[in-house]
Amino acid sequence: xxxxxxxxxxxxxxxxxxxxxxxxxxxxxxxxxxxxxxxxxxxxxxxxxxxxxxxxxxxxxxxxxxxxxxxxxxxxxxxxxxxxxxxxxxxxxxxxxxxxxxxxxxxxxxxxxxxxxxxxxxxxxxxxxxxxxxxxxxxxxxxxxxxxxxxxxxxxxxxxxxxxxxxxxxxxxxxxxxxxxxxxxxxxxxxxxxxxxxxxxxxxxxxxxxxxxxxxxxxxxxxxxxxxxxxxxxxxxxxxxxxxxxxxxxxxxxxxxxxxxxxxxxxxxxxxxxxxxxxxxxxxxxxxxxxxxxxxxxxxxxx
Amino acid sequence: xxxxxxxxxxxxxxxxxxxxxxxxxxxxxxxxxxxxxxxxxxxxxxxxxxxxxxxxxxxxxxxxxxxxxxxxxxxxxxxxxxxxxxxxxxxxxxxxxxxxxxxxxxxxxxxxxxxxxxxxxxxxxxxxxxxxxxxxxxxxxxxxxxxxxxxxxxxxxxxxxxxxxxxxxxxxxxxxxxxxxxxxxxxxxxxxxxxxxxxxxxxxxxxxxxxxxxxxxxxxxxxxxxxxxxxxxxxxxxxxxxxxxxxxxxx
Ligand SMILES: Cc1cc2nc3c(=O)[nH]c(=O)nc-3n(C[C@H](O)[C@H](O)[C@H](O)COP(=O)(O)OP(=O)(O)OC[C@H]3O[C@@H](n4cnc5c(N)ncnc54)[C@H](O)[C@@H]3O)c2cc1C
Ligand SMILES: Cc1cc2nc3c(=O)[nH]c(=O)nc-3n(C[C@H](O)[C@H](O)[C@H](O)COP(=O)(O)O)c2cc1C
Ligand code: FES
Numbered sequence: 001x002x003x004x005x006x007x008x009x010x011x012x013x014x015x016x017x018x019x020x021x022x023x024x025x026x027x028x029x030x031x032x033x034x035x036x037x038x039x040x041x042x043x044x045x046x047x048x049x050x051x052x053x054x055x056x057x058x059x060x061x062x063x064x065x066x067x068x069x070x071x072x073x074x075x076x077x078x079x080x081x082x083x084x085x086x087x088x089x090x091x092x093x094x095x096x097x098x099x100x101x102x103x104x105x106x107x108x109x110x111x112x113x114x115x116x117x118x119x120x121x122x123x124x125x126x127x128x129x130x131x132x133x134x135x136x137x138x139x140x141x142x143x144x145x146x147x148x149x150x151x152x153x154x155x156x157x158x159x160x161x162x163x164x165x166x167x168x169x170x171x172x173x174x175x176x177x178x179x180x181x182x183x184x185x186x187x188x189x190x191x192x193x194x195x196x197x198x199x200x201x202x203x204x205x206x207x208x209x210x211x212x213x214x215x216x217x218x219x220x221x222x223x224x225x226x227x228x229x230x231x232x233x234x235x236x237x238x239x240x241x242x243x244x245x246x247x248x249x250x251x252x253x254x255x256x257x258x259x260x261x262x263x264x265x266x267x268x269x270x271x272x273x274x275x276x277x278x279x280x281x282x283x284x285x286x287x288x289x290x291x292x293x294x295x296x297x298x299x300x301x302x303x
Numbered sequence: 304x305x306x307x308x309x310x311x312x313x314x315x316x317x318x319x320x321x322x323x324x325x326x327x328x329x330x331x332x333x334x335x336x337x338x339x340x341x342x343x344x345x346x347x348x349x350x351x352x353x354x355x356x357x358x359x360x361x362x363x364x365x366x367x368x369x370x371x372x373x374x375x376x377x378x379x380x381x382x383x384x385x386x387x388x389x390x391x392x393x394x395x396x397x398x399x400x401x402x403x404x405x406x407x408x409x410x411x412x413x414x415x416x417x418x419x420x421x422x423x424x425x426x427x428x429x430x431x432x433x434x435x436x437x438x439x440x441x442x443x444x445x446x447x448x449x450x451x452x453x454x455x456x457x458x459x460x461x462x463x464x465x466x467x468x469x470x471x472x473x474x475x476x477x478x479x480x481x482x483x484x485x486x487x488x489x490x491x492x493x494x495x496x497x498x499x500x501x502x503x504x505x506x507x508x509x510x511x512x513x514x515x516x517x518x519x520x521x522x523x524x525x526x527x528x529x530x531x532x533x534x535x536x537x538x539x540x541x542x543x544x545x546x547x548x549x550x551x552x553x554x
Binding site: 023028029032053054058061067216217265269272 | 524554
């Protein structure tokens with residue numbers, strides 16, 4: 001019995017544990033620790049129409065139980081991604097999700113057209129990157145801008161479309177509904193929270209970019225809350241992420257309403273975090289007589 | 304599988320200056336694969352990000368690490384004692400290129416000296432030039448002297464030559480006694496070493512530092528601008544050809 005098999009928008013995952021965009025590159029490095037065919041899928045590093053160098057370093061700062069990053073969407077461009085990375089990922093045998101970002105609506109739409117003609121299984125629209133001046137967060141924080149970019153991408157994309165939501169908003173359910181109404185097939189959340197650290201010795205921000213995206217275990221309760229709110233606001237699949245480090249938190253996120261989960265920062269602390277979460281979920285199902293992990297999705301008994 | 308994660312046992316621990324600790328850890332898988340210039344990524348209990356520490360010496364199933372306490376993470380690691388375990392990911396990065404027959408000059412500044420020690424055994428003829436703030440910050444002098452000719456400089460003249468490593472280095476370069484320079488230390492020192500090597504047309508390899516997250520090349524946080532584009536200290540480095548590094552864009 002395959003207790004972890006999960007289907008989202010018609011795409012079959014061996015298990016509901018997906019690598020979060022930006023934490024896992026294109027999978028090549030983690031394949032040197034374990035075969036990446038073991039994980040459910042990879043949301044690849046955010047890609048843009050043209051290659052980008054990203055921000056000046058330092059690009060990372062540690063925070064209590066978490067971290068800030070300001071990579072700034074460094075990537076080799078969507079064409080390189082489609083030609084050089086996608087075929088390799090598909091050969092390994094795991095679900096390949098393209099993560100697309102851009103400066104302008106046209107960039108998103110054009111990049112979507114490029115991945116539409118590739119072996120990519122799904123597309124995740126990053127409208128929530130806080131790390132570049134025009135990195136998409138402006139598209140993910142107002143309903144009108146979000147609808148415009150989702151509609152434009154939808155026109156060029158036949159593959160399943162996931163819209164990745166920003167937590168840096170007042171009411172995430174409004175954005176979730178706007179994305180669903182504009183043609184999103186699924187939603188993923190949360191991207192990083194906007195944060196900042198200062199070196200008190202130099203009075204300089206630790207990050208060269210001043211601000212950065214806050215992720216890791218510290219953000220987990222925020223992510224659980226938002227996934228729960230969004231699940232109750234829309235009728236499409238939800239992929240939950242933000243601070244998940246072990247199988248118990250994966251279960252908690254799924255009970256809040258996530259059909260699948262993504263793991264980012266935990267890979268840095270423990271390169272085997274994902275295989276451990278997968279094994280933990282398998283045992284959890286066996287021990288609790290759960291035939292398929294999907295049975296627990298959204299089962300929180302809210303007061 | 305190129306990378307290992309191991310629970311390395313601490314075999315010995317010595318405090319060698321007021322804030323520098325000398326560890327030998329038992330980690331057979333990593334030790335079997337390790338090359339000079341590579342590093343290990345150590346998890347300090349309770350922290351999210353691992354701390355990169357260079358491999359100082361490679362033994363039979365063991366690695367020697369020399370670590371300075373700089374902030375909270377290294378302070379936590381320094382609390383560990385003989386018999387305790389260190390969660391490491393290793394061996395990481397691209398190390399030094401070694402051609403035994405070349406006359407090598409190893410230039411180390413402060414806590415940049417340790418990764419050069421393993422190198423000092425791997426050349427038929429080499430000289431180490433090690434610079435420290437003062438005599439009480441001096442580390443590994445005896446270890447280097449066992450393997451090669453060793454020149455010490457201190458900023459305050461309390462040991463060796465008073466001044467910077469670049470003075471004895473320039474003499475060696477000028478008199479044609481160096482085929483290759485291998486260096487590790489603070490970025491301003493590396494910039495000067497690279498500049499001198501360029502002036503005398505001597506090939507130079509430098510070990511760079513940058514803040515890291517994954518340590519393996521996946522997250523792209525440890526960027527280093529080079530003439531052939533953006534590179535990453537944890538995977539393409541930490542050792543780079545000094546002529547490739549864009550020095551005016553290093554902090
Ligand atoms: C390839 C490489 C090899 C190194 N080898 C050695 C060695 O052999 N011996 C040694 O004593 N030190 C070495 N360092 C430096 C060492 O990694 C830092 O001193 C250490 O990470 C500081 O951690 P902290 O928690 O004490 O300091 P904090 O300042 O509290 O650290 C905060 C964050 O910044 C990072 N950070 C701070 N300083 C540095 C730095 N100089 N380089 C990289 N990241 C930094 C930390 O890893 C952490 O993520 C090396 C660094 C690199 C990149
Ligand atoms: C170093 C780093 C780079 C990231 N890059 C991207 C990116 O390119 N695209 C994206 O949609 N999210 C990116 N993210 C956000 C993560 O995919 C994820 O949403 C967030 O980190 C929360 O999950 P976590 O706490 O498990 O890391 C990045 C996160 C980190 C830490
Ligand atoms: S630390 Fe992740 S790429 Fe270097």
